[in-house]
Amino acid sequence: MTEFLFYHLQRQPLTKVLPQLLEKSLERGWRVVVQASSDERVEALDAHLWTYRDDNFLAHGTWRESEAALQPVLLTVHDHNPNGATVRFLVDGAPVPGDAASYQRIVLLFDGDDDEAVAAARARWAEVKAQGFEATYWQADESGRWQRSA
Numbered sequence: 001m002t003e004f005l006f007y008h009l010q011r012q013p014l015t016k017v018l019p020q021l022l023e024k025s026l027e028r029g030w031r032v033v034v035q036a037s038s039d040e041r042v043e044a045l046d047a048h049l050w051t052y053r054d055d056n057f058l059a060h061g062t063w064r065e066s067e068a069a070l071q072p073v074l075l076t077v078h079d080h081n082p083n084g085a086t087v088r089f090l091v092d093g094a095p096v097p098g099d100a101a102s103y104q105r106i107v108l109l110f111d112g113d114d115d116e117a118v119a120a121a122r123a124r125w126a127e128v129k130a131q132g133f134e135a136t137y138w139q140a141d142e143s144g145r146w147q148r149s150a
Contacts, residue, residue, distance in 0.1 A: 004119055004128045004135040010112035011033050011140050014091060017109060018045070019052045022073055025087050026058075030104070032073045033085040035094040042075045045091075048074070093120055094129070112139075 007036065018034070025032050036042050042062055049058040060127075061071035063082065068074055074083045079097035086104045093110075100106055110121040127135055128135050137150035 002101050002103050002133055004031050004125075004133050004137065005105060005107045006125060006137045007107060007109045007146070008112045008118075008121070008137065008139045009109055011142075012144060014109055014111070015045075015048055015052065017067070018089065018091065019058055021047060021089070021107065021109075022049075022058055022060075026072055030087045031085040032087045032089065033081055033083060034073065034075050034089040034091065035079065036075065036077055037092040037094045039077055041092055042077055045075055049075075094118065096124060100128075100131075100133070 007017065022032060022034070034045065036045065044061070046062055049060050051057070058073060060073035060075060061068055062074035063074060063078060063080070065071070068082045069084070073082050074085065079095065079099075081099070081102070087107065088103050088105070089107045089111050090096065090110065095104045096106065108121060108124060110117040112118060125135055125137070136148055139149050140148050
């Protein structure tokens with residue numbers, strides 16, 4: 001059954017948290033699709049994942065590429081799954097895909113300083129729980145370590 005993980009971003013921005021979570025996913029051998037709500041965000045994430053660390057980069061591609069199906073991490077604005085991902089990340093309010101049950105995990109990252117994003121996350125929480133999915137809520141502690149809160 002698909003597990004939904006809600007990450008409440010408060011002390012760290014998406015650009016810091018997302019690469020860390022993607023790295024952990026790849027270490028576990030998972031293929032990932034990251035869905036953003038705009039082409040501009042996809043472009044920004046694409047550039048960021050190549051340069052976020054001085055000593056490494058995160059191999060990935062975008063949905064526009066001819067070899068999208070081969071990418072371990074794919075950035076998109078669509079609800080498709082061309083790389084056969086088992087984990088889907090939703091950022092910037094991207095909607096839950098219609099095929100949510102086909103994933104092992106769906107990770108929703110939302111800005112805890114944005115009242116609209118928090119309200120949308122609460123609504124999604126209620127929605128996925130009503131559909132019978134398992135959902136967990138994560139917050140970073142003072143040292144930046146993620147703690148399961150619910």
